[in-house]
Amino acid sequence: MEIERIKKSTLNHLSMEAGEILKRVEEDFPDNPESMKYFYDLLRKVYCYRERPSDGSITIGTMCLQVPEELIYASGAVPLRLCSGAYSFERIGTGPMPARSCSLVKATVGMLRLVPDFYRDSLKALIIPTTCDQKKKAGEVIREMGINVYFLELPSRKDTEDGRAYWYYSVKKLVDVMGEITGRRLGKKALFNAIRLLNRAREEFRRFYQLRGSVPPPIYGKDAIIVTNAFYFDEIGRWIESLSRLNKELYNRINKKEQVSQRHAPRILLTGSPSIFPNLKIPLLIEETGGVIVADDLCSSTRLLYDPVVIDETASLDILLGAVADRYLRPCTCPFFIDNTDKKRRLLQMVRDFVIEGVVYQAFSGCYLFEMESKSVAKALESEGIPMLYVETDYSPEDTGQLSTRVEAFLESIKQRRRGLHI
């Protein structure tokens, strides 16, 4: 009875939390594209009214973006990324997890502890790639709660042939595991179709990624985050369609020289810890203060959808699996890997491609990986003359006041610099 009461009040809190954020997202910005309505409504349905799809298909939960979703689709199941951004859930996760662990992990554990069927009824298993220690250990806690957890072993290095071989082996093992869970053997044709399906989503996303970075920007970054967050649980075909509609609208906006934000709003790149709805604290702060996030390098957004699977020969299952495996390892810039030169190179390339004026690096308190990496990222950016604002934060709204002052000062300093350069 007690647990039912907690559940009810937590879901009420979440509904309020999400509702408030959606209200800000929609009402504080007068120039939102029409086609974003689909995504706002979707989030409202899921978080505020808890409407869940019930097509009866097997659901496989994932944490982190290294889980090859092609294998899940090809086995006739549906992937569901469970990383949570809800402060309401974080409070539930604070019991089983150490106080200093990061908000994202606590929130996810909290959600699975209280409402494992939050998104869908049929969660059959949860696949956790062995990335950071917190996710690994959280996996054990989640397993004790009675959820079928499978650890997908990921090498610490992605740049060596040994690491690559190890990963191939892990992915092949996952094929067997998926077979056991779904009772279906992975077929070549099914895998091929899954690759095509996901590549379609990535193709549409990359169009969006380019449009979004146009000068001047046709859409806010908070919307980009919402679009990619929707990918976690939306039916993929519908998601592609909706994004395609949005892309067309953005394309027209660019042609008509319409833009969001004030003229010459500072162009910001957001990186570091992932932003997952309803935790849009930092993005909203930036954009409500007059900046525009025109690009991001978050594993919750761009990194999730940017890279396609590249297929060459299609006649053998093994070759297709290798192509899928490569996609999830090689271009990945997760800070857990040894050596983060690729991450820095990516950021610098984005800075050049999208005329970035400043970088905001958010790190959740307790995430030492992002915290440690931030120093070298700041240095790399500095060498190109790009200022970086490092913010340590979490899901609680308490630090909002303090952060808003810092963000404001950062944006102001960018404008100052610009004036200085123009004179």
Next chain:
Amino acid sequence: MGSIKRLKQFINDSDINRFRTYFQVGAFFLLIYGGYLAIDISSNMPTFACPFVEMRGGTCYLWPLQHQMNMEIRHFLTGRGIGVLTGFLTFLFLLILFNKAWCGFICPLGTVQDWITKLRANIGIRYGTYPEKDFKKINKIKYILLVLLILLPFGIANLGLSHDWATPYCMICPSRTILPLFSADLSQLVIDFSSKTKVFLTGLGMAVTGIFVVGAFAKRRFFCLFCPMSGLQYIFSRLGILRLEKDGSRCTRCGNCYRVCDVGIKEIADDIESRNIVKEDCMMCFKCVSACPEERCLTVKFGGIAIYESTERGFFKRIEKKG
């Protein structure tokens, strides 16, 4: 300007591999049956236009080269030496023109390997790859063969080596045994028992032929890693007008170019420093360019003009067509 742009986009959207397949068939017919049309492109071609094919449309440079090396050292500075020089210059000219694309687009033995690869893929068997360490060792063998094919004939004229060592490389080259088969000539599929050396060389040749067929079935472009012509080309490859360039800053090191590479060049994915990315085993098939999803990361240039570039749009177009 608009039409040039459109043409460029059309080319970048296309699948170079398909074009290459057709081109190879054309080149194959020209080099194997060109003689029927009285075609003789050159006697110093930087590709395996095998002299054992009767109605060929040109001749592999290694053939005259081995003959020329069978010459006393003092003759090198006479009129015969000039012959050596003009032969080499012709070879060099042709090489500079198309660089290593002679391997990927023209070489008949390469084409045969690609056909075997297609057969294998259609059966649904996966290809094999070398571990990195072995690869590094194996791809040095071609230089040993190159040195031997020059030194052995030289030894005949200057050190009294048996005449059976003339054209030693041709004796073991799978082109000699396999390419004549396309004009129904089985005469090279024998072991010559006329002398010990000949037994050794032709016996080795037969063994290599067997290994070639099995190897090409198991690994893509299996023989090319051992090819002395490829080694000779690479020495002068930097002079080539046809180039493959990489913009390392655009590379995500996703590794796809490396995975699709038939000759297994790892640097294509990992090297983010070099602009010229034609490595020693590269055959300039440009599969890497069509597999690259990054805008202008890989570029094929002819005389400084970009003729084929990796583009996001082209990449997704090609992927959609697959299957």
